Amino acid sequence: SQKIEQNSEALNIQEGKTATLTCNYTNYSPAYLQWYRQDPGRGPVFLLLIRENEKEKRKERLKVTFDTTLKQSLFHITASQPADSATYLCALDGSGGSYIPTFGRGTSLIVHP
Amino acid sequence: EAGVTQFPSHSVIEKGQTVTLRCDPISGHDNLYWYRRVMGKEIKFLLHFVKESKQDESGMPNNRFLAERTGGTYSTLKVQPAELEDSGVYFCASSPIDSNQPQHFGDGTRLSIL
Numbered sequence: 764s765q766k767i768e769q770n771s772e773a774l775n776i777q778e779g780k781t782a783t784l785t786c787n788y789t790n791y792s793p794a795y796l797q798w799y800r801q802d803p804g805r806g807p808v809f810l811l812l813i814r815e816n817e818k819e820k821r822k823e824r825l826k827v828t829f830d831t832t833l834k835q836s837l838f839h840i841t842a843s844q845p846a847d848s849a850t851y852l853c854a855l856d857g858s859g860g861s862y863i864p865t866f867g868r869g870t871s872l873i874v875h876p
Numbered sequence: 877e878a879g880v881t882q883f884p885s886h887s888v889i890e891k892g893q894t895v896t897l898r899c900d901p902i903s904g905h906d907n908l909y910w911y912r913r914v915m916g917k918e919i920k921f922l923l924h925f926v927k928e929s930k931q932d933e934s935g936m937p938n939n940r941f942l943a944e945r946t947g948g949t950y951s952t953l954k955v956q957p958a959e960l961e962d963s964g965v966y967f968c969a970s971s972p973i974d975s976n977q978p979q980h981f982g983d984g985t986r987l988s989i990l
Contacts (some may be wrong), residue, residue: 806880806967806981807919852919863909863932866919
């Protein structure tokens, strides 16, 4: 079955630096991949979707890359701010191209002022 | 526009009791989804409604869980009888009928079974 791996250790960085989070997956070839942000006690908030035929996607300070050969997506936040501190979830599409996402466990990002 | 709302935000019940969770999707969203996150695990899909019809209920853990969406508006998820392993955070999400649109999540109901 498909497996999604996100670093379980929190990523600590200084304000102003670029944060890079990794999502690796196995046993699957997703048609697309999504990134969500989740704050404590809140539901996930959709950030970006990247399709298998797209190498890179940007939205303001966010950038996502998708390498189907490495089976990996990288999520970058440039000029990070303390307000960016949250858990970031990677999600693949379901089997058969379903739009029901399969989530990873997420990586916590802590941006220090 | 109002977001997805879930009620209650927290529920603490004893094993064997019944609990009903409610989700009000964004107005006009035909797709409604239920998910669950057990502590330490990832968010997992439970089921999907399109309007009042169950499109996919492959994630429902067992027959103690019953979801309804009468009239195609709000949805309820009933657990009867509750077991210890049902503890977790239950999320609801909705999206427009166009499957290319992202899902909007509620803040979840934290369910604790004692």
